[in-house]
Amino acid sequence: MRVRRLVFGNIVVVCLLCVCMPLHAEVTGECSNCHTMHNSQGGQPMAYHLVNGQPVASSTPNPMLLVCDCIGCHTSDGTNTIVNGVPIVYNMVSPNKPLAGGNFYYVINNGNNRGHNVFGISGPDPNLGNTPPGGTSMSSQLRCAGKYGCHGDRTIVNQFLAMKGAHHTHDVVLDGSTVGKSYRFLKGVLGKEEPHWEHDATSSVHNEYQGATDFSTSTSISSLCAQCHGNFHSSTGVGDNSPWFRHPTDIILPNKGEYQHYNDDTLDYSLIAPVARLDPNSVADPSKVVPGQDVVMCLSCHRAHGSPYYKMLRWDYTNYDLDKALSGCSVCHTNKQ
Ligand code: HEC
Ligand code: HEC
Ligand code: HEC
Ligand code: HEC
Ligand code: HEC
Incomplete structure (x- = not known):
């Protein structure tokens, strides 16, 4: 040392x-x-x-x-x-x-x-x-943690107090009960952590995100985003069915139509447009996506911190070349090439 x-x-x-x-x-x-x-x-x-x-x-x-x-x-x-x-x-x-x-x-x-x-x-x-689109203005700029951040206990303003003890927690089991026992120190959020934060991720070695079948489940990764971007993750903001008002998240990828052909019909888990799981700890085959069971989430399209692309998207959606631009969307919308 x-x-x-x-x-x-x-x-x-x-x-x-x-x-x-x-x-x-x-x-x-x-x-x-x-x-x-x-x-x-x-x-x-x-x-x-x-x-x-x-x-x-x-x-x-x-x-x-x-x-x-x-x-x-x-x-x-x-x-x-x-x-x-x-x-x-x-x-x-x-x-x-x-x-x-x-x-x-x-x-x-x-x-x-x-x-x-x-x-x-x-x-x-x-x-x-300091206004999150879809939500209400915050009285301070974003921090890493605490009330004005994403990590830690979001009821506590001071970001160190909001994280107290997290780095020293032996978090073998993530149950959301404390910051240390939550997915990536995001209090209350569940999931399964790839030990190297996806540094060398492949379709079979990656994080598993918690999804849900309704907008009120508070353990999902999308519900974390919703704590600030509320309208983007609520039945009033999004709708309950087609025709949707905003892109749905925390809904099941249908096992029909174009969605059953996820990722060029391979059903391989895509690192470009990934899905969340209803139970991240009992995924039978991490390398596969199961339509009818797996879930669309905010992180199907966005990165949480920042990306090279407009609006933190996981792929280039603006400067196109139509085929390439649609590559992320068409992982799920397989008829739209
Ligand atoms: C790799 C960095 C790192 C090392 C090594 C480290 N700490 Fe910490 N420690 C932190 C961070 C970051 C925090 C504040 C955020 C948190 O609590 O997660 C912290 C918080 C604490 C706290 C206050 C929170 C609590 O758990 O009560 C104490 C006390 C503490 N450390 C003691 C120690 C002692 C004693 C050692 C050596 C045995 C040590 N730390 C080694 C990073 C470290
Ligand atoms: C003294 C250095 C140090 C400081 C200060 C520090 N961290 Fe960390 N942090 C680490 C180390 C080392 C790790 C990797 C070990 C681990 O996962 O706990 C880590 C891991 C993390 C992780 C990943 C946890 C996971 O589940 O993989 C998050 C999130 C994080 N820190 C957030 C914070 C926040 C928020 C603060 C400020 C309150 C903070 N860190 C302050 C050293 C630090
Ligand atoms: C603590 C509140 C908070 C949380 C939680 C949060 N955001 Fe944000 N977000 C903001 C604020 C404030 C802005 C506007 C300021 C900025 O861009 O930094 C923003 C902006 C954005 C933008 C637009 C970026 C830009 O600069 O144009 C996107 C996209 C976004 N957030 C996605 C997400 C996603 C995805 C999550 C969940 C992983 C999330 N946010 C969680 C507060 C939050
Ligand atoms: C992770 C899979 C996934 C990705 C990636 C994805 N979508 Fe979707 N999309 C869906 C699902 C599932 C629905 C809802 C299907 C239903 O009606 O049940 C949907 C609905 C829609 C709708 C509304 C359709 C309606 O009937 O109201 C539009 C438009 C749309 N998506 C466009 C896009 C665009 C553009 C992108 C890329 C920026 C994209 N989607 C990326 C899975 C995805
Ligand atoms: C299907 C892909 C997709 C999903 C899922 C998705 N987004 Fe987006 N998001 C986009 C795209 C594309 C844009 C760029 C603007 C546009 O085309 O509407 C965007 C823009 C944004 C913005 C910026 C809005 C502004 O006014 O600048 C925020 C904030 C945001 N998304 C948050 C979220 C949150 C929170 C979730 C989950 C509840 C989410 N997104 C889910 C594709 C998606």
Whole structure:
């Protein structure tokens, strides 16, 4: 275990070098890799946080004695997206293999509409401000966690308190009872976690997302999005049947018509337009999709953090070339090529 000092311009920051790769989402390693007792070493501050995507050393200590804020630890100045066991969600240079949630790099480099504008990484979205489309305005810019974020306990404003204990939870069983025992520290959400955050995902090795058959189930991944984007996930906003008003999520992929031919009739799980499952823990064959059983979700079309494409989509929907543009939609809408 060692700690390296990195220089970004004139700014000296501390970077974790040797956090061990955990088997489950539970941190291991020396306390001092991640915590600083007095925020002082040889009279110099140890703590840093991110300001507009750049690390800044700080004589003000971080909460919970941490060496950095959330995004500070989950950022890298290189291209790799897992660095010594830390899943990287913001690479300062183009990420080599973005993880399942995508990457905030694209918000900075491809445009504000490429992802969520999270405090520390970027300023507020110049067009949307702090108002989630389909929902009501928030009184603060998006954070990683807490009331104004996605991770942790969303009833608590302070994002460290909202996450308290999560990183030190041995979360073999995800039952949603605590933040640590929820899918990716999203309190109450269920699912099955691919241990490397889909760094090397294939059609048979990937996350399994919780889906539902109605809009009121609160354990589904789409219901998490709905906590802010309400109208996009409610029978009043979406409808209950064809003709739909907005694209349905948390409905079963029908076992008829074009949908029974999912992914070119192969029924192979598509990493471009994936589905959720009603029971992520008892999927008979992860490499296959079962129409009549599996579920359309927000993440069938979107990334959660950011993507190279307009509106955080998983594929290029705007600059087309019709065939290619429809490639994501036509994974399910197999008659629309
Ligand atoms: C000192 C470094 C550090 C800080 C600060 C930190 N994390 Fe992490 N985080 C890690 C490491 C290491 C892992 C990988 C081990 C694990 O999964 O717990 C991780 C994992 C995660 C995961 C993935 C969990 C999973 O189930 O795979 C999430 C989500 C996360 N952190 C969110 C946050 C949020 C939100 C904050 C701020 C409150 C935060 N982190 C602060 C080091 C840090
Ligand atoms: C890889 C990074 C990492 C390492 C190593 C680490 N921690 Fe933490 N710890 C965190 C993060 C991130 C938080 C804050 C968010 C949370 O609680 O999930 C935290 C929170 C805490 C908390 C407050 C929350 C709680 O669980 O009560 C305590 C106490 C704590 N750590 C003690 C320790 C001790 C003692 C060690 C060494 C045995 C240690 N930590 C090693 C990352 C780490
Ligand atoms: C804590 C509230 C919150 C949650 C939860 C949330 N969002 Fe958002 N979302 C926002 C806000 C605020 C904006 C507008 C500001 C921005 O783009 O950062 C936004 C914007 C968006 C945009 C448009 C991006 C742009 O810049 O044009 C998409 C797409 C989106 N969210 C999808 C999702 C999906 C999918 C989920 C679930 C995985 C989700 N959101 C969960 C608050 C939230
Ligand atoms: C994961 C599968 C999936 C993906 C990907 C998908 N759809 Fe759908 N779509 C469905 C399902 C299922 C329905 C509802 C079918 C029904 O009526 O039961 C639907 C409904 C629709 C409808 C409404 C039809 C009606 O009868 O009212 C339109 C339009 C549509 N989708 C367009 C698109 C477009 C455009 C894309 C790409 C941006 C897309 N879909 C991607 C599965 C998907
Ligand atoms: C079938 C694919 C598909 C699904 C499923 C889907 N979206 Fe979208 N979403 C899109 C597309 C495509 C756009 C781009 C704008 C458009 O064509 O309407 C978009 C745009 C958005 C926007 C930006 C709206 C704005 O005003 O800028 C938000 C927010 C959003 N989606 C959130 C969600 C949430 C939350 C869910 C789940 C409840 C969801 N989406 C499910 C395809 C989808």
